Amino acid sequence: MSSRSPTPPQEPTPSRLVGSLAVAGFLSGLIIIGIYVATLDTITENKARELREAVFRVLPEVTQMQKLQYDGERVVLKENGKDDENTLYAGYDDKGNLAGYALASDGPGFQDTIRVLFGYQPANNKVVGMWVLESRETPGLGDKIYKDAAFVTNFDNLSTEPPIVTVKRGTRSRANEVDAITGATISSKAVVRIINQGVEKWHQRLPLPGNEPQLKSEGRT
Amino acid sequence: MSKHDPKLLLQSAPLLRQGMTTPAAMRDVWIALLPASLAALWYFGLAALLVLLTSIAGAVLTEWLFTPRERRAITLHDNSAALTGLLLGLTLPPALPLWMAFLGGMASIGLGKIIWGGLGSNIFNPALVGRAFLLATFPNAMTTWTAQSGPADFLTLHASNLALPFMQAPTVGAGTDAMTTATPLNLMKFEHQGTDLGALLLGNTSGSLGETSALLLILGGIYLFLRRGLDWRIPLGILGSAALFSAALFLIEGDKYPTPLFSLLSGGMLLGAIFMATDPVTSPVTPKGAWLFAIGVGLLVVLIRVFGGFPEGMMYAILLMNAATPLIDRYTQPRAFGRKRATK
Amino acid sequence: MDDLIWIFISALLVNNFVLAYFLGLCPFLGVSGKLETSFRLGLATTFVLIITAICSWFLNTYVLTHAPYLRLISFIVVIASTVQFIEMAIKKLSPALFQSLGIFLPLITTNCAILGLAIFATNRGYGFWEGLIFALGAGAGFTLAMVLMAGMREETGINEVPALVRGTAFNLIIAGILSMAFMGFAGLFSST
Amino acid sequence: MGLLFSLRRSFAHGVHPEHHKEQTADLPIQRVPFCSRYVMPLGQHIGAPARPVVEVGQRVQRGQLIGEPGAFVSTALHSPVTGTVRDIGPHRYIDGNFRPAIEIEADPYATQQLPRPTPIDWRSLDIEQFIAQVQHAGIVGMGGAAFPSHVKYAIPEGQQIDDLLVNGAECEPYLTNDHRLMMERPEAVIHGTEIVRQKLGAKRATIGVEKNKPESIAALKAQIGERPIEVVALEVKYPQGAEKMLIKAVYGIEVPAGELPRDVGVAVNNVGTIVAIADYFDSGMPLIERIVTVSGPGVAEPANLIVPLGTPIREVLRFCGGLKESTREVIMGGPMMGTPIADLDAPILKGSSGILAFTAKETGRPPEYPCIRCGRCLEACPYFLNPSRLAKLGRARMFEEMKEQFHVMDCVECGACTFACPSNIPIVQLIRTAKDNLRQRKG
């Protein structure tokens, strides 16, 4: 099967080895940059759309949004660049009034890290919506944290003062209580804990009423 | 004159045997499980009987199907497949659809035993393999606990028992929700609520079929111990280490963690410690190894119950230590007579 | 601090690289026949994982912020060459260590657990210490799975496993049951 | 622990088979009448076979030397009867194979009376002369192993025997020959013990007897007098009579693996051996007969007999009323470690402590079940080995591993594991195969 090389084996010079590697690397780099450039716009657009959908889901009556960044002292506008743990999003209604912030928070769930985005209105200490960005919870049980509409709507109008607690399904009576999912108590509690942590982290950082960041560019959605 | 005597056998010594045989040992376990099984019927009625019978049927049928014809007589005679089915059945919730119990019996024997080469060759406890399979496969049905019906309504059946194969339990709504209750362990884990110790002893709590009555399980354990059917180190080691660990936690934060006695009497602790972990095939054969194994199980149970995601950790604790058993056995070889120390 | 502990426990038990993420399956199925070898391979892998964590943190922080498209190729090249370099260094400095661990190193660099770690650490935005603990947990988890598997395989090696089952099918099923047992760790330390 | 130990003197582990000694324990030793034909295999002990020193057709006297030791680990052979050498060549051995032997036809007209005793002055012998005398007397371990006794007395330079341990444990079920010997001739036991003790320069001697033989213990104790001899009652447990187990039981010392009792300063002799030595020095008569227990459910009239060596087993059984119809197997030695007899015409040997006949009830092998790792064999093994593992490895023919990791060569094949196994796995048989294999590889 093996085909014999027609030329006698000859030790190539080191420079030739390095050279061929360099050429391969160069060509590969070219191809990669090519595909990157070709797909960049679509990918950026996809990501932006996905983000927008998520933000609109957790903040009611929002039609416009912008990305903000906490720089260690205050929240400032951030046009683009990578997201990190200090990134947040502000949502505005038709008239450009601030409707609330969309905050990301994560923490350990039943199986793996759960990442959620939740809508928050600091003025009245309220969570107004929750959306799971990422989770590997058990199908059929833990995944109800995003599949079970009844659970998700728990977070549509939830007081965070005192912090949110989970209660047995059907016994919800106070403004800060969440009905746990039967059989997936751990996942339910994990979501609540993650949101509580997010609230705790962001509550002090968010600007006071009156100092809210204004929607910068009109019409930007 | 010198003739070979054709009538004489030439079996080599020893010719004497002690009386116990493997099938008899299995029978002893059956007898020891009898009180707990009868209690299951008393508390959960006909449903319990059906669940137990179907899981036994699943186990025996699978054993029969996958055993080569020439070995069937022996493998079925040793009572072990049916015993696996019974043990599995005792860990199931009373309202489980029967087809799931049957499937669990099949998984127990198929995945837990036949694949490995049959009785004696498996690493994991077959009944628990079956249960772990069911719990991972049907997490909802496997964690739906019904209240005890009591002897008066012996004939009541749960609608969910009779679900069609591969189909869900028919009613999921207010009707069934009213019937379902939380087990003592659920109450402890999610509500930090204890249960009366008397109820735990007698068994009038909810839970899986065979685990509720601590008293009857202990009774079975004593019988087995007297018949030399179990390695006493294993239950003792498990209960001891679990009690110590939970006592430590209880002393640190008493209102959050259960009392040691609750830990020992609730859930599958006793059923597991007396009947599952002691399965000789899947536990270490050396005495020192048995201690290590038992302590490992005890610590893991409390770890999973208290810090883990499940209210009950007995099954996982035993399976995990089963996996470690070859290693434990390897490093706890007894010190051979006249040798300095144990070699690996 | 809690975070670091959870990252470790998660990588070690709850989301074990082999049993939950299917990373490093080639050595797990191929080399787990002997306990001794498995343990050493586990140690060597842990070592490479730690190097990987350091390399990928460096790349992520100083290089890939400017050229994200080079992520995959730079991970491969940098990790492979760093390991190669360390292998040579070990060979020179400690022939004994090389004998016991070094011989596995070339095998490991092409292992998907290594690349997987780099990619997971990047996707999750782990910092230096988080990445390091993640690598440590993943390595320990890999070693644990390897050693348990090897123990079971040595034990079943002398049993009468049906001829049809023996081999990869059997190893996969053992791994499946082990993975099922590891499900018991789900939710560990996340609910308190 | 020390207190406990002194109360229950025994070794750890072991098994408790029913001892079945009641059938013969009360039967006094009888003499078997002479028969017409005797066969003396040249090799009936461990070591090199004896070399014949007689010729076919030669007339021999009872007790006359007919074979001289073939090497140091070998003993002399003497004629058990007065008669004529008929053949020197292959004869049936108990295992059914042919082995070189000397066949002697008894002279039917000879009286078979022993010559007048010619005592040997053992006190004047130095240790080397003593060893030569014992070898010349053809004395071997009478407990069953048939190891030439004089070899045990050859103590290497620098070693010292502090204790002589006399083995009267007789832990094998059914056998009562040692028991009757101790009961009927306690003075010979004590006398022989003194001879060996003094010759070896041991300070003390201990006689270990299991508690189920209280008459023996009492008889021996009555004879001790001022001598530095102690009789120790031991727990009833198998294999108490195994050399190293006996040492452990009596002194609490473990003889290191691969070493001999003399390495811990102890010499061990069976009571039968001790009496043979006493008799030799008292009368000058070498080993030409021994005590045999004939018992078991297949024997019509169990008995304890003095049997001339070389007597065909069939003759011995005939004296005991023959075998019952139901007999399926005949064993030489005890039921735990004995050898199955393939041919009843094979002779009684120096190591034949018993001839036991068993019926279908004992020999019927119940079906074998898989090993469920119940651990009973581990609890049985007096050597703290792992028989269940050894059996599994033996089946997989992984002999090297059995030796390196699980010390299969330490096994003395006592059979306690097989006795204890509820799954009827032939553990000790698998171990024997492995040991044979390993020995052959080495050889």
Next chain:
Amino acid sequence: MATLSNKMNAYDEMLKGIWRDNPVFVQVLGMCPMLAVTNSAVNAIAMGLATFFVLVSSSFLVSGMKAIIPKQVRISIYVIIIATFVTVADYTLLALFPAVHKELGAFIPLIVANCMILGRQEAFASKHSVKFAVMDAVGMAGGFLLAMFALGSVREILGEGKLFGISLFGENFEPWVIMILPPGGFITLGLLLLLFNWVGERRKQFLAQVAAVD
């Protein structure tokens, strides 16, 4: 080369990858993606196609350039080639099918570490003409895709009662959750391999019987 191609049939080369030398069932390669992304048929096929693309393009390139690749650095160059194609696949999927990409996640870049791909370059593509290399790659990748699809569909059917997201057994079907969890992957693949062995064994027996009759 001409004589070689006479002996070899390009279609045989292709077919052997699908059954006789199936990379998953026979050679046990590429286990990581095989198990990680087969929790649904769609994911399995997407992964299979991405692998298909990478393997076939790499084989094409490697066999085409085998004359100019120095032996000493060939492995490094193969890896660079593979990594390039994987990056291409990664970005293409991300741009065109973001939902699928999200499901497959980190496992697309991990195609690089699939030993099947590098193995084919070293064992086959670097020694054969472009035509055979591509045919071989198509066969191997096809076999891989087939195995992925088999596992993915079994897991999806039992795990969710669906195939390609279409419900098969009606509303009341009780899903076998374990099938979409890691243990289900291991066990199902193990059982599939067992089935494959069994069929192979039966086939061998059948052929032996036929031969005996002849």
